[in-house]
Amino acid sequence: MLEVRNVSFAYRRGRSVLHDVSLIVGAGEFVAIAGRNGSGKTTLTRLIMSLLAPDSGAILVDGQDTRKATPADMARHIGYVFQNPDRQIFRETVAQEVAFGPEQLGLAPAEIKARVAEALALTGISDLANAYPAILTKGQKQRVAIASALALKPRMLILDEPTSGQDAVEREALLKLLTELCRQGLAILLITHDMEILARYVERTVVIADGRKVFDGAVTELFSGRYPVGKWGLRQPTAAAISREIAVFGGKTVVTVDELCTNLLEYARGDGHAKTGPAH
Numbered sequence: 001m002l003e004v005r006n007v008s009f010a011y012r013r014g015r016s017v018l019h020d021v022s023l024i025v026g027a028g029e030f031v032a033i034a035g036r037n038g039s040g041k042t043t044l045t046r047l048i049m050s051l052l053a054p055d056s057g058a059i060l061v062d063g064q065d066t067r068k069a070t071p072a073d074m075a076r077h078i079g080y081v082f083q084n085p086d087r088q089i090f091r092e093t094v095a096q097e098v099a100f101g102p103e104q105l106g107l108a109p110a111e112i113k114a115r116v117a118e119a120l121a122l123t124g125i126s127d128l129a130n131a132y133p134a135i136l137t138k139g140q141k142q143r144v145a146i147a148s149a150l151a152l153k154p155r156m157l158i159l160d161e162p163t164s165g166q167d168a169v170e171r172e173a174l175l176k177l178l179t180e181l182c183r184q185g186l187a188i189l190l191i192t193h194d195m196e197i198l199a200r201y202v203e204r205t206v207v208i209a210d211g212r213k214v215f216d217g218a219v220t221e222l223f224s225g226r227y228p229v230g231k232w233g234l235r236q237p238t239a240a241a242i243s244r245e246i247a248v249f250g251g252k253t254v255v256t257v258d259e260l261c262t263n264l265l266e267y268a269r270g271d272g273h274a275k276t277g278p279a280h
């Protein structure tokens with residue numbers, strides 16, 4: 001549904017920010033974009049949202065060239081959730097806020113009501129419909145922002161560092177919600193610096209370094225020891241470092257603590273030994 005084709009971009013002539021980046025994201029894919037600060041991740045999402053135009057190359061959303069679309073057109077296809085949800089919440093109640101987008105589309109009142117109810121239910125905040133957004137927690141505000149995007153029935157959600165400033169419980173709940181939305185067919189593009197999120201939830205990671213796409217694949221491959229992840233500004237998950245260090249899993253990198261514990265227990269019982277062989 002999204003194709004970024006050989007895109008290059010500079011804010012100022014001669015100071016290139018993205019160079020020849022290509023990326024395809026299909027329906028229902030959960031893709032993370034990682035990379036050090038200033039590597040060009042947010043710029044890439046602004047290009048996808050048609051808030052910027054590529055200097056060369058093209059971006060197609062459902063086959064439509066973003067240069068021929070306005071940001072308002074794009075918002076129907078792709079929902080964007082900012083790092084700080086306060087930046088996108090303006091109205092007096094949660095329900096009014098979520099209704100804003102459908103109202104702008106000129107939909108009939110009954111359709112707006114149905115979309116708001118559905119979006120609030122999907123994001124688990126139906127009980128907050130009449131709440132004043134300013135008093136909500138950051139995690140709840142984030143859900144309001146996601147519900148507002150979902151009310152436009154997009155095919156994709158882009159979230160820029162959605163878990164920053166949230167506690168572990170809110171973070172886990174948000175990732176579970178995103179995984180469920182993905183299962184229902186929504187594509188998700190998540191900008192994150194959180195390597196534990198990559199390890200636990202994401203099928204595919206794209207790494208941007210100095211404006212170039214330097215990696216696109218599974219997180220187990222990313223942290224297999226074959227790539228200069230430190231140079232790209234990524235901190236490998238502790239489980240990956242340990243699993244490579246003790247090398248009892250037949251060369252397989254595991255990236256979550258749960259997998260690490262399971263494999264260590266199997267190894268201790270002798271099953272892992274039989275399956276993968278001992279460390280060399």
Ligand SMILES: Nc1ncnc2c1ncn2[C@@H]1O[C@H](COP(=O)(O)OP(=O)(O)OP(=O)(O)O)[C@@H](O)[C@H]1O
Nearest residue numbers: 011012017035036037038039040041042043044208
């Ligand atoms: N509006 C702008 N005008 C000029 N330069 C900009 C603008 N926005 C970003 N830049 C520059 O473009 C480069 C890429 O920035 P971008 O925000 O895309 O990186 P990022 O990977 O998202 O960083 P972070 O992780 O800190 O959000 C940086 O050098 C940044 O200073």
